[in-house]
Amino acid sequence: xxGIPYAREHKVILCHVCSYVCPEDAHDCPRCDSRVHRRxxxxxxxxxxxxxxxxxxxxxANVLPVMFTTLLGSASENxxxxxxxEFAESGSWDIAILIFIASVLVPCIKFLVLGMLLITCQRRxxxxxxxxxxxxxxxxxxxxxxxxxxxxxxxxxxxxxxRGLSTIEPRLGILxxxxxxxxxxxxxxxxxxxxIWDAEVEDA
Amino acid sequence: MTCHSTPQTDPxxxxxxxHCDSLYHAQPLNKGESAYCLRCAAIxxxxxxxxxxxxxxxxxxxxxxxxxxxxxxxxxxSMKGLHNEVTLWGSVEALAQGQITLIALVAGLAxxxxxxLQIALLFWVLVHAHRNEIAPGFKTCMRTLEHLRPWSMxxxxxxxxxxxxxxLAGMLDVHPGVGLWAMAMLMVLIVLIAGKDIRRLWDELxxxxx
Numbered sequence: 001x002x003g004i005p006y007a008r009e010h011k012v013i014l015c016h017v018c019s020y021v022c023p024e025d026a027h028d029c030p031r032c033d034s035r036v037h038r039r040x041x042x043x044x045x046x047x048x049x050x051x052x053x054x055x056x057x058x059x060x061a062n063v064l065p066v067m068f069t070t071l072l073g074s075a076s077e078n079x080x081x082x083x084x085x086e087f088a089e090s091g092s093w094d095i096a097i098l099i100f101i102a103s104v105l106v107p108c109i110k111f112l113v114l115g116m117l118l119i120t121c122q123r124r125x126x127x128x129x130x131x132x133x134x135x136x137x138x139x140x141x142x143x144x145x146x147x148x149x150x151x152x153x154x155x156x157x158x159x160x161x162x163r164g165l166s167t168i169e170p171r172l173g174i175l176x177x178x179x180x181x182x183x184x185x186x187x188x189x190x191x192x193x194x195x196i197w198d199a200e201v202e203d204a
Numbered sequence: 205m206t207c208h209s210t211p212q213t214d215p216x217x218x219x220x221x222x223h224c225d226s227l228y229h230a231q232p233l234n235k236g237e238s239a240y241c242l243r244c245a246a247i248x249x250x251x252x253x254x255x256x257x258x259x260x261x262x263x264x265x266x267x268x269x270x271x272x273x274x275x276x277x278x279x280x281x282s283m284k285g286l287h288n289e290v291t292l293w294g295s296v297e298a299l300a301q302g303q304i305t306l307i308a309l310v311a312g313l314a315x316x317x318x319x320x321l322q323i324a325l326l327f328w329v330l331v332h333a334h335r336n337e338i339a340p341g342f343k344t345c346m347r348t349l350e351h352l353r354p355w356s357m358x359x360x361x362x363x364x365x366x367x368x369x370x371x372l373a374g375m376l377d378v379h380p381g382v383g384l385w386a387m388a389m390l391m392v393l394i395v396l397i398a399g400k401d402i403r404r405l406w407d408e409l410x411x412x413x414x
Contacts (some may be wrong), residue, residue, distance in 0.1 A: 197243070
């Protein structure tokens, strides 16, 4: 395309741990002893597996309650969405939007973007390669912010422990939600962005 | 530019883009400069902003802030004469109930264990690099640092503390604790020292490939 050589054409591989330029036949990086791979092993299959696992966990994460509150005798359970709505109704729009972005929008964007990247790479599409690379780096960057809700529930549940007056306890939903975050992080890590550019090269 | 070195004979003269596998001849960068990949626009390399001494000093500061952030409560609340406060460990413990204990492990890794290990390992490699030595277990330390990076979530934790404060402020009296201020400073320090910049030690200490 623009004449910049690929590392594979010069028979070298990048070590992802220490950035060393390793010879193509190396199994381990000569400098830091990590395993080196020309491409991450079974990248597409592994990414699909983590992505689908994340999608499955996303259902109970949204359906099951994440928090159980008793306040002066009255008990209530909150799911992620009902928590957002509660904030919005009480007037704190900013916090409602923040939690909505971290807990709903970010995971959904990750599912969509990773799914799109996987499908386009499998079809060896040469469409918008530069933009797709940027998208990958974007979801790598935003991925872990979804842990926000897990940490908020942890803090609030640890604080509000007044027997008889008011207590807050975490519920099963938060486990699934945390697992969604972990699974999508694994999915993003196992995806190899170099596959996007492999479509340019004849034999892969 | 003419160059007679090849990537195989002079590996440290070359850079490969980790996002698209493009191969470039390395250029020395000044403080504040960055090199971008022409093919995929990812960052290839950055000029070093800090010296080894400065990074070492910041890692010691981070160690002290970490102790403060963990010893002192991050939030305290009061309601009808009752009083309660929470530390980082206390919030991880609150998740460790019955079926959901697994998520307590993830949270503990993200806000306590990963940052603690990062600070300790950085201190270990930097204190030796300061004397121009390669620390014992250098390779293991550097590899562990690379694998820990994505799991250290202090920024998220800080935002979580702020959200929790606002969430509870509607129904009780909430006071930010000393741990919160320490946490805020710790987050800044970790962002400064725990990035990929530490990879420079491989070159600067002249770790020889086998």
